[in-house]
Amino acid sequence: MASKYSERPVKQGDLPNVVDELMSDALPLGCYATQRTVRTLFLSRSGVRGLRTALDGDEKWRSLAQRYPFFSYHEREMQALQEIVVQSSPDERPLYFSSDAIPEAIVAEGKGISGVVVGPVHAGIIEPGRFTISTGGESVVHIDAQLSYSHRALEPWFEGQEALALAPRVARICGNCSVARSWAYARAIEELAGVELDDCTEFARLVLAEMERVHVHLFDIGSIAAGAGYDRGTTAALGLRERICQVNNVASGHRLLFDSVVPGGVKAGIFADPGIVRTTLRELRDDVARFCDALLAKRSLLRRLEGAGVVERPLARRFAAVGPSGRASGIACDVRAIAPYGAYRGCAFSEELAGGGDVYARAEVRVREIERSFDLIERGLREVEGRKLSAPRQVDAAAGIITTVVEGARGAESISLELSKGGRIDRLHVISAAYRNWPLVTRAMEGNIVPDFPLVNKSFNLCYSCVDR
C-alpha cells in the first residue's frame, strides 16, 4: 500500500522552522485543530506527513499566516470552531457570521478610489459569495472575498456519527468534487482498517474520478467562454458536458456520479456494460477534442484570455496553489503524480504544466488534462471490461488518525479522519482545493479591469460549498 500517513510531534516554538524546511520539497495542505491539538499537513512523495502540535492550557496559536498567507483561512476556522485563540493573525475577522450581519470588508483607501459590492445573490446560477471591489477607475486595486454564506457547521455535526453510514453525506459536501472526496474518504476508512482492494475495483474508481474531471473541466471551460462573452463556446461546452453526464448515468446510475465510490469499493452494479461506456466515450472524445482545438484557435477569444488574471509562479507558490490553477502557474501539484494512489500507481502519470499563469494557461491546462483523462478512462475501462467487478467489500471501521489526499478536478482534496473504536467519528475535516485557491483569485484580479472579474473568477471556477461547509 502506497502513500501512508505519518505524523510526529512538533513543539509550537519549532514549528516555523520545520514548516520552512517542508515547504521546499512537499506540497502544503494546511492545518486543522481537534480541540487543543493542531495538525499541520504536507504531501510528500512518501505520503501525507502531519506535524502534531499540542497546545497547553491556554496557550495561543502563533499565526503562520504572516509568513505563509494560505494558513489564514485555516487559522480563522480554528478560532471560530475550536476556540483556539490565534495571535498576530493578518486577518482577525471572524470567518463565519450570522444572518443579518453584513460581514466586515477590507477596502482600499486613497484619492479616486471607489467601491463596488456584489453578492451574495448573483445574476446567474452560482453559489453565494460577497465581493467588495475597490477600484481606481476601471482598474481593480483590491478585492475582498467574503465567503461562508453556505456555512452549515457540518464538521461539528459529524462528530459522534458512524463513519460508514456518513459516506452518502460526504459525497454531497460538494457536487463538483463528489467522486474525489468520496474516494479520499473511502481510502481513509480503508487504510485505517488495513483493507486492500483488487485491481479491477481500483481501475473502476480511477475511471469514475476521471469522468468527474472531464465533466467539471468542460463546465469550467464553458464558464471561461461565458466570462469572455463568447456564448457559442459556452453552449457547445455545456452540450458536450451534458453528453458526459448521460454517460455517467449509464455507467453509475447518477448523472454526477454521486455515491459511486463507497467504503470497500464501488457501488454495486456499476459499469454493468463497460463496453457501451467505452464506445460512447470514444465518439465523445473526438467531439471534445475538435471543440477544444477550435476554441483555443479563436483569435478574438484568445485576446480576452491572454494576459488576463496573471498569477506569477512565486505568488502561486507563496499561496500554495493547487489544481489546474496551480499547474497553469508552473507549480507541480498533481496528487496523481506526486503521491499516486489506487490504480494511478501503475499508470506512469505525468502532470500537465504551463507557465503563463493567465486565464489562457488555466484553460489550456484543462484542455490537456481532459485528453489525459480520456486516455486514463480508456485504459481503465479495458481493465474493468475483461473482469468481473465485485460488490463493495465489508469494512470494519478501525480506530486511528489519518489524512488522505485525492486529485479532484479543482486540485488536492483531502480528508482528515479521526475515528474511535467502533468506527465513530471523533473528527472529520475537509480541506478542499477551492479553500486553498480562493485567496489567489482576488490577487489575480489586481490591476485587471472590473469587467474581467467574471472571466478571471471563472478561470478558477472555485466551489463554495466544500469551502464553507
Added chain:
Amino acid sequence: MSLEKFLHSLGIRHLVCGSCNGCELEMNALAAPQYDISQEGWGVVASPRHADVITVTGPMSEAMRHAAQMTIEAASEPLVVVAVGDCASGDGVWCEAGSAGPGAGRELEASIFVRGCPPSPDALREGLRAAATLLDGRKS
C-alpha cells in the same frame, strides 16, 4: 405561434441557500442545447425585480437567511417560488444538519417542489413549466 405562448415566458432568479452545488450543475444544464430553455422564453435574470420565478436550493444556511428573504421581498407579484432538490424540499441530506435549516423551499414558502438529489434537467423543466402554468392563472 399563438399569442398565449408568451404568457409562459419566465424570468428566473436563482437563490443558493447552502446547496452542495449539485442542483446548480443541473440548473446550468438547462442552458445546454439538449434542453435550451431560452427557446421557451425562459431565462435567468439579473435582478429579483425582473423575476417571475425564484428557484431556491439548499437546506438554508444561517448566513443566507436574511439575503434570501430580501430577495423574495424585492421581487414583484405575481411570484412563484420553486424549491429545487431534496435539500430545499425539506428532506435532503443537509436538512437540520449542523446549523442548516429545514429546507430553503419550506422556509420561503415555495409552491412547487422539484424532487431529486439533484433533480434531472427534465424534472427541472417540468417544475418550471408548472410554475409558468401557475403564473398564467394568477396573471389573468
